[in-house]
Amino acid sequence: MTTSQQPDTPRPLIQLRDLSKEFAGGTRAVDRVTLDIAPGGVFGIVGHSGAGKSTLLRLINLLETPTSGTVTVNGQELTALGSRQLRAARRDIGMIFQQFNLFRSRTVLGNVAYPLRQAGTPRAQARDRAHEALRFVGLADQARRYPEQLSGGQRQRVGIARALATQPPVLLCDEATSALDPQTTGEVLALLRRVNDELGVTIVLITHEMEVVRALCDRMAVLDAGRIVETGPVREVFAAPQHPTTRAFVRSAVQASPLLDLLPAALRKHGVDEAVAASVLAEVSA
Known part of the structure; x- marks a missing residue:
């Protein structure tokens, strides 16, 4: 007798179990x-x-x-x-934020390359990956600008590029x-x-x-x-x-x-x- 097999259910990528967070004061x-x-x-x-x-x-x-x-x-x-x-x-695990959390003193390229450099990625490779991420979000022409020179939407796209740079x-x-x-x-x-x-x-x-x-x-x-x-x-x-x-x-x-x-x-x-x-x-x- 043959039995039909159910397709395997993919293992959850994220599992939270009985998770609680209590701050001071209860x-x-x-x-x-x-x-x-x-x-x-x-x-x-x-x-x-x-x-x-x-x-x-x-x-x-x-x-x-x-x-x-x-x-x-x-x-x-x-x-x-x-x-x-x-x-x-x-x-x-990449992350983007409501207020963008970009370094004002770094260029757009520098912001995107930052997590790669922190992870020990060689400078040239980090720069190439950062340029690739900026192309993906449509900001390849903004690499040398600073966050204060960008609109809110552009800043959030820089945040997305930075989050994607490590390929999470x-x-x-x-x-x-x-x-x-x-x-x-x-x-x-x-x-x-x-x-x-x-x-x-x-x-x-x-x-x-x-x-x-x-x-x-x-x-x-x-x-x-x-x-x-x-x-x-x-x-x-x-x-x-x-x-x-x-x-x-x-x-x-x-x-x-x-x-x-x-x-x-x-x-x-x-x-x-x-x-x-x-x-x-x-x-x-x-």
């Missing part, structure tokens, strides 16, 4: 979170201000040290590593579009779509904007008071939200938001394949 920002994030997708974590989103994201690469629980990325338990091993492991399999995005206007937000989201589609980078982003989740993410989790209250595919969560916090977020998402109106042009501008762009737009418009 404030528990993250409360016993258990979460699996599969490789190759875009995972959104949405929550109101103060819900613990940024803390949770920073626990993934141990920029925040958990009070309890474990973090495993790409099969390696980060919470069990010493400081030197952890620094090496973090090279596989994971990219963490900490409210990466909240400081940008809708048109620039659409352009940054289109670039992140290319990062996922063309480079295969797994993206984890936090936001308070459901439009961002709807436009970019495959799966999502809703965080409320430090706890995951709902998780699942974005389309299913939008179609049938279960938790009151999720329902409030879905109600607040405007059907014809400026972001969704601007996304088609942004996708074309950043060279997203027409078939891929059509698929993305069908998903977010459904």
Whole structure:
């Protein structure tokens, strides 16, 4: 007798187990979170201000040290590593920030090359990799400029190039579009779509904007008071939200938001394949 075999479920790229973070005074920002994030997708974590989103994201690469629980990325338990091993492991986890976190005294090229030089990459190789990353984000002609000479959208693209320079399999995005206007937000989201589609980078982003989740993410989790209250595919969560916090977020998402109106042009501008762009737009418009 033959039996049909189920396809193997890919091992989660990121595994959080019973993860908590408590600050001085007893404030528990993250409360016993258990979460699996599969490789190759875009995972959104949405929550109101103060819900613990940024803390949770920073626990993934141990920029925040958990009070309890474990973090495993790409099969390696980060919470069990010493400081030197952890620094090496973090090279596989890129990160971009709301306020860009660029060095004002370094050129665009110098900012992008910085993590490579810190990792011991020879100067010439670091420079070549930095130029390659800048070409990918559309800033090859800005290499000699300084951050203060750039627009907010350009600065965020420099941040993305810097995060990609070490060729990480994971990219963490900490409210990466909240400081940008809708048109620039659409352009940054289109670039992140290319990062996922063309480079295969797994993206984890936090936001308070459901439009961002709807436009970019495959799966999502809703965080409320430090706890995951709902998780699942974005389309299913939008179609049938279960938790009151999720329902409030879905109600607040405007059907014809400026972001969704601007996304088609942004996708074309950043060279997203027409078939891929059509698929993305069908998903977010459904």
